[in-house]
Amino acid sequence: MAISLPDARQLSDEVLEALRLRALRGCELGFTEADVAAMLGVSQETVSHWWTAYATGGLDAIPSARTGRPVGTGRTLSDEQARHIQNQIDHQSPEELGIPSPLWSRRAVRDLIRQEFSIAMPVRTVGEYLRRWGYTAKRPRRHARQQDPEEVRRWLEETYPAIEKRAAEQGAAIYWCDETGVAADEHPRYGYARKGCPATMEVPDTHIRMNQISAISNAGTVRFMTYKGSMDGALFTVFLGRLLRTVTRKILLIVDRLKAHEKRTVANWVEAHKDRIEVIPMPARTPELNPDEYLNNDLKGNVNEAGLPANKEDLRSRMQRFMRRLFFAPKHVMNYFLHPCVQYAAGT
Structure with missing residues (x-):
């Protein structure tokens, strides 16, 4: 159960003075202003002001x-105003409304409230409204600015449903394919260290890198091939040939839209094997719509968990061990399709 801290504005002057000293001591010890603010129950802006x-x-x-207004005073949003702000947040980005922020942060919402209703609201109060409305801070999903929204819409609503229908009619299996590069200094996402001290690791002196191409299905099957150098048409057809040898269905x-996938040599090879395989391009610049992208992220976050590799062959062996474990963990592979961006491909 999370501990709820009292509003710092309701504390006595003596307690506030003690908070200031503890905040400064925390900053001196190397804690971030955000961490100090969270531990003491004050805003990051307040800690920053004290420290400066x-x-x-x-x-x-x-x-x-x-400073500031007494607790309980000041204008607040009416129910109608609150609904309006929530509707704006749900359906438009800050930049679309003329607010210079890529995401809806507390400050961006504060600016929206000021812009819409001429109400100057403290950032902390904005945060309280957001919590009350059911909003939480999340790591953003990324997508390229150059995406064509209409192409993405057609893919999700027309093209992919048609692919699923054709697969069912032909008894074919749908696989998702992607390439990735793994470096020797790929590391686990988190590491523990003493408070105030960063988690550190020693990295190899030379740049060690290995590449991989893989294909997965929403039934939990996975196929892969590691390789050195860059992907080209010839190498891609090698992978396609291996894929056909291990999958009996079409x-x-x-x-x-990697250029290697669009080479004439690839088109000729696919045409010669059209009874066994079709290669279908996704919309441009939409990695978040490819379930195999989430396998790549999983690989990079775990491949060096036991320590960093000494050379390329060591790195290749680690990648192969990780991928072979997936052969016997179909549910793990199926979980990649549970990400909100790719649930459309999860099947029924």
């Missing part, structure tokens, strides 16, 4: 007087 004043003029420069292979 202290760094400039010492303890005497820290403001001790209370394959509808969905790929991105």
Whole structure:
């Protein structure tokens, strides 16, 4: 159960003074302003203000007087205004509304409220509204600015449903294909260290890298091939040939717009094997719509968990061990299709 801290504005002057000193001590020990603010129950802006004043003029420069409106005063949003703001957040980006922010942060919502209703609201109050409305901070999904929204819409609503229908009629299997490069200094996503000290690791002196192409289905099957150098048409057809040798059904292979996939040699090879395989391009610049992209992320986050490799062959062996484990973990592979961006490909 999370501990709820009291509103700092309701604390006595003596307690506030103690909070200021603890905030400064935390910053001196290397904690971030955000961490200090979270631990003490004050805003990051307040901690930043205290720390800047202290760094400039010492303890005497820290403001001790209370600032801002008294608790409980000030204009708040009506129910109608609140619904309007939520509708804007749900259906438009900040930039579409003239607010210079790529995401809806507390400051961006504050600016929206000021823009729409001429209400100056503290960032912390904005955060309280967002929590009350059911919004939480999330790591953003990325997509390229150059995406064609209409092409993406057609893919999701027309093209892919037609592919599924054709696969069912032909008894074919749909596979998703992607390439990735793994470096020797790929590391686990998190590492523990003492508070105030960063988690560190030693990395190889030379740049060690290995590449991989893989294909997965929503039934949990996976096929892969590691390789050195760049992917080209000849190498891609080698992978296609291996894929046909291990999958008995006809394959509808969905790929991105990598130039190697569009080479004339590839088109000729696919034409010669059209009774066994079709290669279908996705919309341009849409990696988030490819389930195999999430396998790549999983690989990079775990391949060096036991320590960094000494050379390319060591790295290749680690990649192969990770991928071979997936052969016996179909449910793990199927979980890649549970990401919100690719649930459309999860099947029924």
